[in-house]
Amino acid sequence: MAESRGVVSVVILAAGEGKRFRSAKPKVLHEMCGLPMLGHVVRASEGLKPAKIAVVIGRGAEAVDRFLKDFARKPVVTALQPEQLGTADATRIGEEALGKGTGTVLVMPGDTPLLSVETLRKLVSYHRKRRAAATVLTAQLANPKGYGRIVRDSVGGVQKIVEETDATLIEKRIAEVNTAVWVFDRALLRSAISPIERQNAQRELYLTDIVEVLVMKGETVEAYQAEDAAEISGVNSRSQLAAAASVMRDRIAERHMAAGVTIVDPSQTYIDATVRIGRDTTIHPLTFLSGQTVIGNDCEVGPSTRVVSSKIADGARVQFSVLDHAVVGAGANVGPYAYLRPGATLGEGAKAGTFVEIKKSRVGKGSKVPHLSYIGDAEIGTGVNVGAGTITCNYDGENKHKTIIENDAFIGSDTMLIAPVRIGTGAFTGAGSAIAKDVPPGALGVERSEQNNIKGWASNKRKKGKRGGGTSK
Ligand code: UD1
Ligand code: MG
Numbered sequence: 001m002a003e004s005r006g007v008v009s010v011v012i013l014a015a016g017e018g019k020r021f022r023s024a025k026p027k028v029l030h031e032m033c034g035l036p037m038l039g040h041v042v043r044a045s046e047g048l049k050p051a052k053i054a055v056v057i058g059r060g061a062e063a064v065d066r067f068l069k070d071f072a073r074k075p076v077v078t079a080l081q082p083e084q085l086g087t088a089d090a091t092r093i094g095e096e097a098l099g100k101g102t103g104t105v106l107v108m109p110g111d112t113p114l115l116s117v118e119t120l121r122k123l124v125s126y127h128r129k130r131r132a133a134a135t136v137l138t139a140q141l142a143n144p145k146g147y148g149r150i151v152r153d154s155v156g157g158v159q160k161i162v163e164e165t166d167a168t169l170i171e172k173r174i175a176e177v178n179t180a181v182w183v184f185d186r187a188l189l190r191s192a193i194s195p196i197e198r199q200n201a202q203r204e205l206y207l208t209d210i211v212e213v214l215v216m217k218g219e220t221v222e223a224y225q226a227e228d229a230a231e232i233s234g235v236n237s238r239s240q241l242a243a244a245a246s247v248m249r250d251r252i253a254e255r256h257m258a259a260g261v262t263i264v265d266p267s268q269t270y271i272d273a274t275v276r277i278g279r280d281t282t283i284h285p286l287t288f289l290s291g292q293t294v295i296g297n298d299c300e301v302g303p304s305t306r307v308v309s310s311k312i313a314d315g316a317r318v319q320f321s322v323l324d325h326a327v328v329g330a331g332a333n334v335g336p337y338a339y340l341r342p343g344a345t346l347g348e349g350a351k352a353g354t355f356v357e358i359k360k361s362r363v364g365k366g367s368k369v370p371h372l373s374y375i376g377d378a379e380i381g382t383g384v385n386v387g388a389g390t391i392t393c394n395y396d397g398e399n400k401h402k403t404i405i406e407n408d409a410f411i412g413s414d415t416m417l418i419a420p421v422r423i424g425t426g427a428f429t430g431a432g433s434a435i436a437k438d439v440p441p442g443a444l445g446v447e448r449s450e451q452n453n454i455k456g457w458a459s460n461k462r463k464k465g466k467r468g469g470g471t472s473k
Helices: 037-046 061-071 085-097 119-128 184-194 205-216 238-260 457-466
Strands: 008-014 052-058 076-080 104-109 134-140 149-152 157-161 176-185 220-226 269-272 288-290 305-308 322-324 338-340 350-360 368-374 379-380 392-394 403-404 416-418 420-425
Touching: 008 037, 037 052, 037 061, 037 119, 052 085, 061 076, 076 085, 085 104, 085 184, 085 205, 085 238, 085 403, 104 119, 104 368, 119 134, 119 176, 134 205, 157 205, 176 184, 176 220, 184 205, 184 420, 205 220, 205 238, 238 269, 305 457, 368 379, 416 420
Parallel strands: 008 052, 008 104, 052 076, 134 220, 269 288, 288 305, 305 322, 322 338, 338 350, 350 368, 368 392, 379 403, 392 416, 403 420
Antiparallel strands: 104 176, 134 176, 149 157, 149 176
């Protein structure tokens, strides 16, 4: 073998129309388990540590290009396929984009998001062992409908691949299908791809026709069968997207459980591929964990909780709540029915309780906001208690203002904190006060009119009622 062992280049075909999706968005950008389909494919191919990755783009090229620039861990080159003439045309464009060179190239479609890096590795090593010109990844399917079929000769060699639309009735009965994942010797790929013509039902340039060209030249074409047929599902419609997402969710749940996470009911738990969870944490049903969420050890999350790109530290408890770009400190307690919006940060052992909304605010260590509060643009120190119904009035209709509550302050129930305002260390506010002026450390801020008790008023009223005189006006 001329090439250095192990090094491959990758071509990903992602220019196709995706007609069956009926979408304004390019098919390969449709998401499953938190990443666009193409994202899953790129991550799997990156696992091979390729020398270079070329992605062929066409439909929605700009959006796909933008996504790849942000997402890929290694720089990828993108190559534009001006017209979607078929997989052979796309492969030729991708191969050229890799630049001059020989060696091994892996060609894969952008719509096969369940492929694992293990399968790709096995495919490449099989190809090398056999010293083949091309090796196609195949699978045995109970229902092969829609896929290209692998036609073998009398001694089991790969003879050709026929697409569903071009297959005879007998060929349609073949259960072994083309996954559209290939490994080629680059030089042979180059020479065999140009003679391919559009002689088929769809008037496209089919990459599958390369088999016959290579066989005619006396080259060997091998087929490597995937061990797990579920991996190879091509996603061509939204219904196939949902089916593939369900397979991927099972896999993600298995991975976490194997690493020491308890998932009470995996079939009712939705964890994105991007989420990290620590040991001995329990995830209760109807919980949705997405984006760059990181959960520590020994946490309890759920039931009925949505967490988007948030951090939950060791030993925290979150139930019946929504967290969006929030941070929950170790041992903190959230919910039931709390809403932590972007920039909400709870310190160690802090609490955001029932019907509490917190936005862009820090709640210090051990501080508690237990019931019915809105806290926005606030800095709350340590050991603070915020009484039920307290609201930071942070918005004057034009600007947002800050509320500062220093350590060990006690905010009486139903306090309106009219920002900008500062409550000093250890200070109190009287229940029901609208506090618009700073309260100095250690003081009581109270703002409410005096209470009048009218002696005998209630008993007189009752007596009048008995005599039949109406009291209501
Ligand atoms: C293809 C295979 C079929 C295989 C199936 C597996 C061919 C001719 N057919 O069919 O044998 O069983 O995949 O899922 O190869 N693309 C381009 N440019 C184009 C056309 C397609 O980049 O001009 C890309 C698409 O974006 C897609 C991939 O190539 O990612 C495959 O195209 P698709 O139209 O999905 O082919 P299938 O009909 O699924
Ligand atoms: Mg497809």
